[in-house]
Amino acid sequence: MLVSWKWLQRYVPLNMTPEDLAQRLSLSGLNHEGSQAIDQDIAIDLEVTSNRGDCLGHIGVAREIAVLYDAPLSIPEARPAAEGPPVADQVSVENRFPEACSRYTARLIRGVKVQPSPDWLVEALRSVFWKKRRDGSLEEYQPINNVVDVTNYVLMECGQPLHAFDLAKMDGGGQIQVRPARRGETLEAIDHKRYELDPSMCVIADASQPIAIAGVMGGADSEVDESTRDVVIESAIFSPLSVRRTARRLKLHSPSSFRFERRVDPEGVDWASRRCCELILETAGGTLAEGSVDTAPHTPAPGAVTLRLSQLERILGIQIDRDEVVRILTRLGCEQVTDQPQQIAWNPPSWRHDLTREADLIEEVARIHGYDQIPEDAPIPVAPSSKRSFDTAVEQVRHLLTAAGISEAMTPSIVTDRLDAMLSPWTDRPALQTETAMLEGARRLRRSLIPSLLGSRAANWAAANRHADLFEIAHTYQPGARSSDLPDEQYSLAWVYGGSFAQSKGIVETLLGRLGVTLQMEVVGETLEGFVADQTVRLKLAEETLGFVGVVSDQLQKTLKLPEPVTAAELSLPVLLAHCQLVPQFQAVSPYPTVSRDLNFVIEESVRWSQLRNVVRSALGTELTDVRYQETYRDPEKDGQERKRVLLSIDLQRSDATLTGNEADQLVERIISRCEQQLNARLLDS
Incomplete structure (x- = not known):
């Protein structure tokens, strides 16, 4: 994120050197990547973490500076004069895709005069829109026109993406639809490349066709140019998941998609729209219609977060004055809800979606107060954590299998069609597939661990390692009954072994004994594809399927070029652990003869x-x-x-x-x- 020294001074006084500011911001979480002199300005490059979308604009960074230096913060009020008829009589918005767009607003300005941008606007944008060429020279921002440049200015001012449509180029006389793209629809974006859309993507459309890819880029057919007289200003909230999925699928990333993927301020949507209209009226003239079209004018308030003052000292190891804690959180935009001697409840500001827990507030106090104020030898009480029952059980499973001479393996969750088709003891439903191959030729989520382990054994054999007995503990993904169902992510234990069927079955029995399973295991003959018919069994505990043990079929051995017989087993860890007694139980030994x-x-x-x-x-x-x-x-x-x-x-x-x-x-x-x-x-x- 590039911020301009001159631009920041419009919101907060900078009574420090750029070097001091860069260091202070780095210590508070906005790492300084470098600085570049641009004309009479300084562009500061800050690394903004994905949870701090509020700092992807100058106002957000200025807010941080104001808190760090206890300086006054001045934010424009954005009150454009609306002298035209109500916008609702001229523009309509229908949201058919609320999952991808939770709020959409539109304003209308008629009679604008599109022309080159004023010098102050060009200078501001050139200070933050530039990149270095390979030869080290700078590629400067090329101004477009006063309307488009204003939308870019507001984007860099507050972090809220906006878009301006030419009303005359929209079919339907101002009818806007937020909807999924139809199969086969295409759009020429403002980068003058044509993109093929699909129903998973959200588009902004007029009465007949898409005019923008929601949250990513506008369309060339409705872009503002010298002939434009009436403009519709869009300011919206698009789902981070929807924008990220669309941008990746189209391989089309933009400053707008970058910010929507990191979430924008839900209450800042209207301010950005008003600010944009205010600057367009100032630079391009025109008449602003009264009001706005807003599909969700009321945003839900975030829940209150309680901060216990005792937790500050316990976690940070130092005492921070109560008044200083209140000052920091108040200046960060938090609103005090309750005030008790030992704890204070706060409502986080709308632009800080990452403040949801007490630990988040403690982190805010620590970084503003200064991590350098915490001594290296600050006494912080530490209590040892306890193991989960699952971890204890899995540790015993690993010990037993390695003692049996079987080595642990880690194989990818995504497998090729060939591996997946080898065998699937748990289900005969088709495996789930990723839309893009995660590995070369591999798109299927594995339904069993055994094919992956057999593939690893075959690879080891080809590398002259004959005795590659392997086990793995990992998730398998069992498809649901319907294609829309989420998969059942089952934790499984599997091994492939050069020993006999009886030895593999003996490993299961020893495992049950080691884990304290007192139930009798039922063994039922089973016929499964990929296994020898009369040497395959289903194992049951309390009428639940524990797993399978069998000898791999000759045909599968030949396919994998394995010269020796192999047995394979796969167990469901949830079923196994449900009947474990991990704490040894005392059992009296009878003193009477047997x-x-x-x-x-x-x-x-x-x-x-x-x-x-x-x-x-x-x-x-x-x-x-x-x-x-x-x-x-x-x-x-x-x-x-x-x-x-x-x-x-x-x-x-x-x-x-x-x-x-x-x-x-x-x-x-x-x-x-x-x-x-x-x-x-x-x-x-x-």
């Missing part, structure tokens, strides 16, 4: 070990302390086709007494009976 029994069941080939184990567990209560798989044996001649023998061991124990032989036999009979009823199992005699 009774162990081996049971050899003949069951259907389709029955999985997890099903058998769950049935055994459900048959007993706390007396069953462990169920262990031993082996599987097949004898078609004795047991029949599609049957198998599964040998398991159980441990029985009571916590209040020694388990007798008869009691143990009764418990075993309950297990056998339950397995016969639910799994059609048969116990082999020993």
